[in-house]
Amino acid sequence: MSALQKSIMKSKLPPRCPRSFKQKLAPFGMSRCKNYQPESWKRFFHRTEDVETEGGTFRVYLTSEPDHPLRPRIVTLHGGGYSGLSWALFAEEVTYMVHCQVISIDIRGHGETQAKDPDDMSAETLVKDVEQVLQKLFGDEMPPLILVGHSMGGAIAVRAAHLPSLQHYVQGLVVIDVVEGTAMEALASMQSFLRGRPTHFKSIRHAIEWCVRSGQVRNVSSARVSMPSQIVNVETGLLATRELEDMSVDDSEADGAPLARADSIAEEDEPPESPDDLEPQPEPARVKHDEPVFVKPSEDLKRYKWRIDLSGTERHWAGWFRGLSALFLSAPAPRLLLLASIDGLDRELTVGQMQGKFQMQVLTRCGHAVHEDTPEEVARVVAAFALRHRLTSATESGENMNLVAAPGC
Template identity: 45%
Template structure:
């Protein structure tokens, strides 16, 4: 026996297992509080209702962030922390109507025109109050809304769209209902929901899932967002959760069945061109230890919004998006998770130098959650180059060789 093999053999008998010395820490699914990332929350009153926002900073241009369908302003938490460290700016993360804590005269009207006017009203109110300019940043559905609203905001100086283009978005709509049916309808606890978000693939960044997911679900008893249950947060210890990803969710049933991993059917496969709504890569549900469940072990949380009921608006969100994006007069940047997402119009426009393109590979649809540092750096460089704001001391300006200006 070689000296190395003998050493391993001896150590394994002394400790029971050599690999125990190098064991990987278990993931922590405890929720994180929004005030670790934002300074305050407030409501902007307009003629249509109260629009909820999270705010970071008090000086400089306003970066108004618009989330995708099903998310809320907390999806921008990690991005906010990163970009605020780079730039002299204010970050405002808006909850769309029907999402988060925004309340309007008709929360079910999610048409492009209505959502765009909500953004215009909020942006103009903030610009007038703060006497500053606006930069719109939108992800998925929020990107489409940002493009539409950009034509009606006089103080707008920049536009950033994240992982949505017209052609691929419209192509993906046919599979949306199948994807949504694969998601759990209820969760037994907040850590249970966070674990599904992370292990199910909606977010590939655990910290992002811990702060973002509580803003997407509500307590079924109180109707309040999970992110507001701070007293509950302080009592949760989810570091001990360690559940294998081999449990399959049964629609409208919280029971679990252990199954072998198997290829998805044709209708369950995730489109390569990234669907425009939140999704998971696996149909999964995870069992939380009994001390993490409510007393009867039944469902306690459900989604803030039923995305399947928004289907009448899907086509309207994305139809004509490429033409509107190219026609916008302010400097534009498009951040994609896949270079193959470009449709014909955008490919021609990019070759003509009409907008800046950046591709971040090895990321999911929620690019700003998966790689917040990289997205913040790209946008920071973009805004400084366009003279929209100034760098904070210590922020360097690295060059991206595949950036097209």
């Protein structure tokens, strides 16, 4: 009898599905038009805290505190260009499944964090930032920690797990879609990728639409929360998330409306165009695959730009990932590696995985932002990992969800 059958026999009911999965279901006959309206972080996190350290002021998003001080804190570290809000849906899911608190940090140069030297993005500085933020939050009463990092954040999490001040408290290490070998190979094409991104957006809603249509994040619900924390208002210099409370949507920006030509997104390194070229042009009779036609916007449409200039951090890229595989394999805490593709595994980790040195899970139907594309699946795997190593216990809701690790590779 399978584990699923046993669960059904035990409870007389099928296992409950994740909350976000339920929210995706719509009544038969309803429109499938996507909603690009931004959403506040307040639905997913209980509160925020601005933590003062010698490096600056760091924004931290926190879910509700657990019912016992020895429950683990899941410390999430985002990738380059993202923010702490990229973990919003994951935080909602994992706290629904197991007893824990999620602590999501805006890394230096990202989100609402204001560092004294935002250009210093070296691996050593970023790791020191995480250490100081956690020490400020908990002082001498450091709780058990599960470090979870995506991409650049994964490299920071691995290094933080080796810190003498945190090593005793880190009881779990989860790295999402970053491997030293493939990351180092990808650095050569990173600048070309960044040049292909838009430089400005007409509105927050259009930034969210680009985020989804470009494939940066495939989950609309996650993009609605995380994308506003990655762009700033050109005039005020403030993060777009600050504008959400007073935001209203015009009739002209009804949900699901495609980007118009005049609302287009500028690409870097494009030659200047004449004023006539910037005016709206008649739409073609039919656009292939219903994709919007982008042209260079006029200056009054350049209302938002990226929070961080990732191309300016190039000198630090190699330092983030060099030696990552060896450090991951030697981390004292139990280790979990989540990948979007089995092809991303390098030789050192392949040998380590065959020797059973860490748990690995490959999640399909997602892109690089695994935790945003499939937050319920990532939460389920992380929850099962925590339960397997007896770091916490399942919630009443999680007990009926068959929280066992999926077949590993």
